[in-house]
Amino acid sequence: MTSTSPDGATTPTTPVPAVLVLEDGRVHRGTAFGATGTAFGEAVFTTGMTGYQETLTDPSYRRQIVVATAPQIGNTGWVAGSSRDRQTTALPEGVRADVPAGPQDPDDNESKAIWVAGFVVRDLAPRPSNWRATGTLSDEMAAQGVVGIAGVDTRALTRHLRTAGAMRCGIFSGSDVTDVETMVAAVKATDGMAGADLSGEVSTTERYTVPAAGEQKFTVAALDLGIKANTPRMLAARGITTHVLPATATIEDVRAVGADGVFLSNGPGDPATADAMVALTADVLEAGIPLFGICFGNQILGRALGLGTYKLKFGHRGINQPVQDRRTGQVLVSAHNHGFAVDAPRDGDFDTPYGPARVAFTCLNDDVVEGLECLDKPAFSVQFHPEAAAGPHDAGYLFDRFVELMDSNTPEGKNA
Numbered sequence: 001m002t003s004t005s006p007d008g009a010t011t012p013t014t015p016v017p018a019v020l021v022l023e024d025g026r027v028h029r030g031t032a033f034g035a036t037g038t039a040f041g042e043a044v045f046t047t048g049m050t051g052y053q054e055t056l057t058d059p060s061y062r063r064q065i066v067v068a069t070a071p072q073i074g075n076t077g078w079v080a081g082s083s084r085d086r087q088t089t090a091l092p093e094g095v096r097a098d099v100p101a102g103p104q105d106p107d108d109n110e111s112k113a114i115w116v117a118g119f120v121v122r123d124l125a126p127r128p129s130n131w132r133a134t135g136t137l138s139d140e141m142a143a144q145g146v147v148g149i150a151g152v153d154t155r156a157l158t159r160h161l162r163t164a165g166a167m168r169c170g171i172f173s174g175s176d177v178t179d180v181e182t183m184v185a186a187v188k189a190t191d192g193m194a195g196a197d198l199s200g201e202v203s204t205t206e207r208y209t210v211p212a213a214g215e216q217k218f219t220v221a222a223l224d225l226g227i228k229a230n231t232p233r234m235l236a237a238r239g240i241t242t243h244v245l246p247a248t249a250t251i252e253d254v255r256a257v258g259a260d261g262v263f264l265s266n267g268p269g270d271p272a273t274a275d276a277m278v279a280l281t282a283d284v285l286e287a288g289i290p291l292f293g294i295c296f297g298n299q300i301l302g303r304a305l306g307l308g309t310y311k312l313k314f315g316h317r318g319i320n321q322p323v324q325d326r327r328t329g330q331v332l333v334s335a336h337n338h339g340f341a342v343d344a345p346r347d348g349d350f351d352t353p354y355g356p357a358r359v360a361f362t363c364l365n366d367d368v369v370e371g372l373e374c375l376d377k378p379a380f381s382v383q384f385h386p387e388a389a390a391g392p393h394d395a396g397y398l399f400d401r402f403v404e405l406m407d408s409n410t411p412e413g414k415n416a
C-alpha cells in the first residue's frame with residue numbers, strides 16, 4: 001500500500017485502516033504501516049525521543065506492542081546492512097557472519113530482527129532524513145512482517161496505560177478489522193506477560209564469539225537471554241573477547257570457554273520463570289567467578305540471592321530515567337526497558353546465601369531497585385542499560401567496574 005519515489009520517500013497510496021484494541025475495551029483508530037494484519041502483545045510505552053531502531057530490535061521487547069510517546073517516528077529511516085556484508089577479510093573462527101555484533105558494525109540493529117510484536121506511533125515520517133539511512137521504517141517492518149499503526153494519540157494512550165497499567169492489546173489492520181467485541185475477545189484470549197518464559201525464544205542456539213578490539217585482556221562468557229549487539233561491543237572495546245552462549249548454558253559451558261567473567265544479558269519475559277539461569281548464577285557465585293548482569297540479568301542475580309521479583313504497573317521504558325549510584329551518590333541519566341523489578345531491602349545490607357549484599361542503585365522516580373551488589377562475592381548487576389546504544393552513556397563506567405572485578409580476581413590481583 002506504499003509507493004517509493006526515486007528519492008527514497010515512501011508515500012502511502014490508499015491509507016489502510018488499522019485499529020488498536022486494548023483488553024479493557026479501549027479502541028484507537030489509525031492507519032496501517034509496515035505489515036498489514038493482526039498482532040497481539042502487551043501494550044507498553046517508551047518515552048525515548050530517539051533510537052526507535054535500537055528499541056525495535058531489542059529482543060527484550062518480544063511479545064510487546066510498543067507505543068512511542070515521541071510524536072514523530074521514522075524520520076531517521078532504517079540503518080541496515082551489517083559491516084559483515086562488506087567485510088572482505090576472513091572472520092575469526094567461531095564468529096558467525098550473520099550476527100551484527102562487533103565494534104566495527106556501523107548499523108543500528110541491536111540484533112538480527114525486529115522483536116516487537118507491533119509498533120504504535122502518532123505521526124509516521126514518510127521520508128527519512130538521515131545520510132546513513134538505507135531504507136524506511138515502514139518498508140523494513142513490512143519486510144519483516146511487523147504490524148504498525150500510525151495516527152494514534154500516543155500521549156493519551158500513554159496516560160491511560162499509566163493509570164490502568166500495561167495490558168494485553170492487539171493491532172488489527174486491513175481486512176482483519178472486525179467489530180470491537182470480536183477484537184477484544186481475541187485480545188483476551190492471548191497470554192499476558194506475567195509467567196511468560198521467553199528468553200529461549202530469542203537466544204542464540206549456538207555459541208559465537210565476538211573478539212576483543214586490540215589486545216585481549218579477558219574472556220567473558222555471556223549468557224544470551226536476548227543480548228543486544230552493543231554489549232559485546234562495549235566489552236570488546238575494553239579488551240574482552242566475548243563467547244556468547246545459549247540460554248541453556250551450564251557452568252561446564254562457562255568453564256569450557258575459559259571464562260574470566262560471566263555476563264547475564266537482558267531479555268524478555270517474566271524473571272520468575274528463569275529457574276535454569278538462576279541455578280547457573282548460583283554456580284557462578286559459588287565458584288567465585290566475577291559476574292555482571294544487566295536488566296533480566298539483574299533480576300536473575302536477585303533471585304539467586306534469594307530475592308523475589310514482581311511485575312511493575314506499567315514499567316520503565318525510555319532513555320531519560322534518573323538512577324542513583326548509592327556507592328557514590330552520583331545520579332545517572334539512564335536507558336530503561338523493564339516491566340518487572342527485584343524486591344529487596346533498601347535500608348542497608350542484607351544477608352544472602354552468598355554473604356551480604358546491598359541495593360546499589362535505585363530509580364529516583366519511584367524508588368524501584370535498579371541494581372544489586374554482593375559484598376563478599378565479585379558480583380553486581382543493574383536493572384538499567386549501561387550498553388544503551390541510542391545513549392545516554394552515563395553508565396558506561398559499569399563495564400569498567402566489571403573489568404576491575406576480573407582484574408582483582410587474577411592471581412596478581414588477589415595478592416595485591
Ligand SMILES: NC(=O)CC[C@H](N)C(=O)O
Pocket residue numbers: 060265266267268269270271294295296297337338339340341
Ligand atoms: N530488558 C530486560 O532485560 C527486561 C527484563 C524483563 N523481561 C522485564 O521486563 O523486566
